[in-house]
Amino acid sequence: MAQARLDRKEQITGWVFIAPALVLLGLFMIYPIVWSLWMSFQVGKGMNLSFGGFANILRLTKDAVFLRALGNTFTFFIFQVPIMIVLALLFAVALNDSTLKFRGFFRTAIFLPCATSLIAYSTVFKSMFAIDGVVNQTLMELHLISAPISWLGDPFWAKVLIIMAITWRWTGYNMIFYLAALQNIDRSIYEAARIDGVPAWARFRYLTIPMLKPVILFTTVISTIGTLQLFDEVYNFSAGTGGPSDSTLTLSLYIYNLTFKFMPSFGYSATVSWVIVVLVGILSFLQFMVARDRRTS
Amino acid sequence: MSSLKLTDVHKTYGKLEVIKGVNLEIQSKEFVVFVGPSGCGKSTLLRMIAGLEHITSGDLEIGGVRMNDVDPSKRGIAMVFQSYALYPHMTVRENMGFALRFAGVAKDQIAKQVNEAARILALEPLLDRLPKQLSGGQRQRVAIGRAIVRNPEVFLFDEPLSNLDAELRVHMRIEIARLHKELQTTIIYVTHDQVEAMTLADTIVVLRDGIIEQVGKPLDLYDNPANLFVAGFIGSPKMNFMAGVVTASGHGAVTVELTNQGKAQVILPLSGPAPAVGAEVTVGVRPEHFQPAGSGGSEITVGIDVAEHLGSTSYIYANTKSGEQIIIEREESRHELGTDTITVAIDPARTFLFSAKGERLR
Numbered sequence: 325m326a327q328a329r330l331d332r333k334e335q336i337t338g339w340v341f342i343a344p345a346l347v348l349l350g351l352f353m354i355y356p357i358v359w360s361l362w363m364s365f366q367v368g369k370g371m372n373l374s375f376g377g378f379a380n381i382l383r384l385t386k387d388a389v390f391l392r393a394l395g396n397t398f399t400f401f402i403f404q405v406p407i408m409i410v411l412a413l414l415f416a417v418a419l420n421d422s423t424l425k426f427r428g429f430f431r432t433a434i435f436l437p438c439a440t441s442l443i444a445y446s447t448v449f450k451s452m453f454a455i456d457g458v459v460n461q462t463l464m465e466l467h468l469i470s471a472p473i474s475w476l477g478d479p480f481w482a483k484v485l486i487i488m489a490i491t492w493r494w495t496g497y498n499m500i501f502y503l504a505a506l507q508n509i510d511r512s513i514y515e516a517a518r519i520d521g522v523p524a525w526a527r528f529r530y531l532t533i534p535m536l537k538p539v540i541l542f543t544t545v546i547s548t549i550g551t552l553q554l555f556d557e558v559y560n561f562s563a564g565t566g567g568p569s570d571s572t573l574t575l576s577l578y579i580y581n582l583t584f585k586f587m588p589s590f591g592y593s594a595t596v597s598w599v600i601v602v603l604v605g606i607l608s609f610l611q612f613m614v615a616r617d618r619r620t621s
Numbered sequence: 622m623s624s625l626k627l628t629d630v631h632k633t634y635g636k637l638e639v640i641k642g643v644n645l646e647i648q649s650k651e652f653v654v655f656v657g658p659s660g661c662g663k664s665t666l667l668r669m670i671a672g673l674e675h676i677t678s679g680d681l682e683i684g685g686v687r688m689n690d691v692d693p694s695k696r697g698i699a700m701v702f703q704s705y706a707l708y709p710h711m712t713v714r715e716n717m718g719f720a721l722r723f724a725g726v727a728k729d730q731i732a733k734q735v736n737e738a739a740r741i742l743a744l745e746p747l748l749d750r751l752p753k754q755l756s757g758g759q760r761q762r763v764a765i766g767r768a769i770v771r772n773p774e775v776f777l778f779d780e781p782l783s784n785l786d787a788e789l790r791v792h793m794r795i796e797i798a799r800l801h802k803e804l805q806t807t808i809i810y811v812t813h814d815q816v817e818a819m820t821l822a823d824t825i826v827v828l829r830d831g832i833i834e835q836v837g838k839p840l841d842l843y844d845n846p847a848n849l850f851v852a853g854f855i856g857s858p859k860m861n862f863m864a865g866v867v868t869a870s871g872h873g874a875v876t877v878e879l880t881n882q883g884k885a886q887v888i889l890p891l892s893g894p895a896p897a898v899g900a901e902v903t904v905g906v907r908p909e910h911f912q913p914a915g916s917g918g919s920e921i922t923v924g925i926d927v928a929e930h931l932g933s934t935s936y937i938y939a940n941t942k943s944g945e946q947i948i949i950e951r952e953e954s955r956h957e958l959g960t961d962t963i964t965v966a967i968d969p970a971r972t973f974l975f976s977a978k979g980e981r982l983r
Contacts, residue, residue, distance in 0.1 A: 512706035515673050520720030520771065521694030530719070534710040 364598050366591030373591055380595035390596060392570050393578040396483070400574065401551045401607075404487045409544060412495045416502030417532065431503070435496035446560035449489050450476065476561060479571030486572055489557050494550070498543045505539040506532070541615040545608045552600050552607075555580065575600050623684035623697060623774035623807055624649045625670070630679035632665055632831075639665050641831040642679070647809065647824070652801050655811045656818040656854070657828035663811045664779055666828070670809065671700050671777050684774060699768035700777040703784060705760045707752040707767075713739075714748040717767045724771075738769040741803065742796075758789045765800070778810040782817065794820055815855055819843070827851050849979035852905050858936060858948045860973070863904045870895040875982075877904055877974070881943040882921040889969050893983050896976060905973035908936065908950040914964040922964040923947050937963060 367376030384390055418424065419431050437445065452458050453475035460472040475485045509532075517527050533540070555576035558566055564585070566573025575596060582593035625647040632640035639662045647653050655663040668674040670681060672693030681688045688696050708716050717738055718731045726734070739745045742762045752760055761781060768776055781797070782790045798821055801808055812818055818825050819839045827834040827842065827850070835847040839855075846852035852860050868886065869876035875895050879885045887904060896902060914920055923939035937949040949965055974982040 510704050510706060512702040512704050513708060515671075516700065516702060516706040516767075517708075517720075518673070519671055519693045519698065519700050520723075520767070521692075522720060522723050526723060531708060537710075 360594045360597060363591050363594035366594075368591065369587045369589055376591065380592050383592060384595060384599065389570065389573070390575075390578060393566070393573045393575050394599070396566075396570075396572060397552060397554065397574045399483060400487060400490075400554055401548060404490055405544065405547045405551055407487070408491045408495050408498060408547060409540065411491065412498035412543070413502055413533075413536070413540070415495065415499045416506055417528065419499070420503060420506045431499075434499055437493045437495075438497040440493075442556050443560065445493065446489075446557065449485070450561060453485055477568050479568055482561070482568055482572050486554075486557055486561065489561070490551070490554065493557075494547065498547065501539050501543050502536060505536050509535055537615055541611060544611055548607050548611070549604050552576075552604055625684075625775060625807065625809070626680075626682040627666075627670075628680040628682075630666070630669065630681065631677045632662070632669060632674065633677045639831050640669070640677075643831075643833055645826060645833065645836065647807060649807055650805050652808045652810065652821060652823045653826060654818040654822035654824070655809065655826050655828055656813065656815055657834075658854070659813055660830075661828040662831040663813075663828045667700075667777055667779055667809060667811045670696075670775075671698055672696055697774035698777055699771045699773035699775075700779065701761075701764045701768050701781045703780040705752070705764040705784075707760060707763055709752055712749050712751055713744060713755070713763050713766075716752070716763055717770050720767070720771055734770045734772075735766075738766040741769065741800070742766050757785050758793055761785065761793060762796070765797075769804070773806065775807045775809065776804075778808065780811055780813070782812070782814075790817075797821060816857060819855070825855070827854060846973065846981065848981055849903060849905070849975045852973055852975070852981075856907055858908050858950070860905045860907050861947050862975075863906070863945060863947075865902050865904045867896050867898050867900045867902060870898050875974070877902055879904060879921065881941045881945040882923070885919045885921045885967075887919050887967055887969065887972065889972055889974050891974070891982060896982060901977045902982070903975040903977075903979075904967075905975060906967055906971070908948040910968060910971040911949045911965040912968050914966055916966050916968075918966045918968055920964050920966045921947075922962055923949075924962050925960065939963065 363373075364380055365375060365377060366373040367379050368374050415434055419427055419434070421427075424430075454460075455472050455474060455477075457475075459475070460469070463469045464472065473481050475481045513531065513535075514527060517531060522530070553576050554574045558572045558574050558577050559580070562568070562572050564577075564581075566577045566581070579593045579596050582589050582596065625645075627643050627645040630640055630643045631638065643666060655666060657663050665674060669676050670683075672688070672691065676689050683696055683698070708719060711719060714735055717735045721731045721734065735748075736745075739748055742765060744759070744762055744766055747755060747759060747763075752763065755763065761784075764781070778797070782793050785793060794817060797808075797810075801821075810817075810821060822839055824836060825839055825842055826836050829850055835842060835851045837845075842851060842855045846855060849862070853862065863882055864880045865877040865887070866880060867875050868878045873892065874888055874890050877887050877889060879887060889904075912918065923941060925937055926940050927938045929936040929938070933952060935951045937951065939947045939949065941947070949963065976982055
């Protein structure tokens with residue numbers, strides 16, 4: 325009896341302690357999520373909303389701009405995430421080598437971009453990649469190109485620029501995860517492999533990568549989510565348009581435009597938001613399936 | 622099966638010299654144990670033989686071939702690490718066969734060699750398990766198996782039993798001894814545990830501060846330590862050291878007065894040059910070599926601090942006022958139970974004399 329009363333008291337105390345956090349979480353997380361799901365079934369402009377059932381989902385399939393944004397987002401995801409993950413892995417392995425000089429400097433230099441101000445770096449990138457910017461000038465002087473590239477004006481190069489920018493910004497961030505994981509690997513595993521005559525490439529392929537698999541999966545999922553939500557860079561580089569001619573328009577930027585730029589269409593933008601949620605869910609699930617340990621251990 | 626030769630081998634890290642000129646010859650099929658306190662350079666020396674550390678100067682020969690600059694994988698060695706260093710994502714079978722894949726060995730041959738090693742080490746039921754599903758002793762056996770499949774000329778063991786509990790350590794010690802008998806290969810084994818060294822080795826190499834203090838058969842080191850350090854390091858419990866002053870010297874014997882043991886006089890035979898009268902010396906007696914009182918020789922009486930009775934053996938820990946601790950081992954003896962002091966005799970024939978510098982005086 326006394327024990328039951330004590331248990332109950334402990335339960336109540338516990339709930340009281342987490343109540344403030346729960347209330348805030350409910351108010352600012354759960355309520356908006358549920359509300360946005362409800363919103364996604366509303367049609368109409370501005371505040372003039374009415375229940376439209378699956379009308380918004382139907383509209384998605386016919387909306388050329390949405391399909392464009394979806395395509396662009398996928399392009400960024402398919403090219404940028406693998407490039408960045410591989411780069412981060414290579415940097416991490418290189419910078420984990422204890423014989424390398426100035427390791428601390430390189431680690432800091434590669435990590436620094438993700439700590440810099442978004443506006444500052446976007447501005448610098450825009451000036452560097454302008455028609456008469458330093459990048460074009462350098463490429464011209466090296467005779468790699470004969471005419472300056474319109475990085476911001478050409479649909480193809482605009483995409484390339486976005487990919488370069490987010491890769492530059494987030495590679496160091498992912499590298500830190502790999503470095504931390506690499507430092508947790510017992511050094512004698514590599515020494516044993518060296519004595520056993522396992523070549524360097526095989527040590528990387530058959531030892532490092534499998535041992536880093538959980539971290540690789542984690543960074544891939546995190547990067548996927550980040551890329552599907554890509555907004556900042558495209559907004560800054562295209563002055564909010566997603567241009568040239570929607571070639572860098574992403575789902576997030578489209579949601580922003582639907583809500584705040586055009587005649588507000590809250591219901592429809594909520595539907596597009598939920599498209600991102602579903603995509604993140606599907607892609608993360610696929611990644612977990614691919615990385616799953618096939619051994620029945 | 623290869624012999625191994627180290628000639629004036631040095632290792633420095635920047636200005637810090639950790640191996641200070643090691644000369645050593647190891648015969649083929651010999652079981653050699655490097656033993657010494659932590660930081661003595663024994664693991665570094667082993668890693669230099671393995672090729673994991675660069676040899677700053679001097680020569681390393683394996684099977685008569687200079688190996689200083691040869692890749693670790695081409696030295697004909699295999700190494701077992703303290704941490705086992707198993708590949709965590711591979712099964713026991715894959716762990717043991719992994720190296721062979723890159724040595725151009727055919728698949729069925731790999732399977733054959735892995736099965737053979739598994740048979741020797743009784744690992745057959747575990748071949749499809751991952752390292753995390755194995756106990757410490759099993760992991761260590763896999764690590765040894767991984768070394769065996771490569772059929773090396775020389776096995777290197779770096780403190781292989783340090784991560785195991787006491788019981789398993791004894792068990793694995795016997796396994797390794799059996800393995801050496803069965804495989805008939807050269808083994809170099811590093812440990813800080815002198816019991817492992819005594820039980821396993823054909824030859825023990827005692828190291829301290831990057832130099833070899835003594836090389837010899839286990840019982841030779843026990844019976845005839847070259848200096849104070851080896852005398853203190855080999856044998857368990859440790860040899861007792863008592864401070865003394867030479868009071869008479871000459872004609873094949875010295876008389877030493879034990880400063881902290883009630884000025885007891887010990888007369889010790891000496892064949893070599895005798896120290897001068899008044900010289901400070903150290904007298905060493907192993908706990909097991911104290912004789913019961915009244916059996917001849919000079920006697921000392923000490924106060925008992927603690928007595929440990931292990932059944933067949935008792936260890937009596939005694940202190941003198943000066944802080945000199947004496948450990949006395951008694952077989953089948955219970956009469957000290959409940960007494961405060963004990964008197965023992967020192968047998969001159971089983972007493973060691975060391976100079977103030979720690980050198981053995983014989």
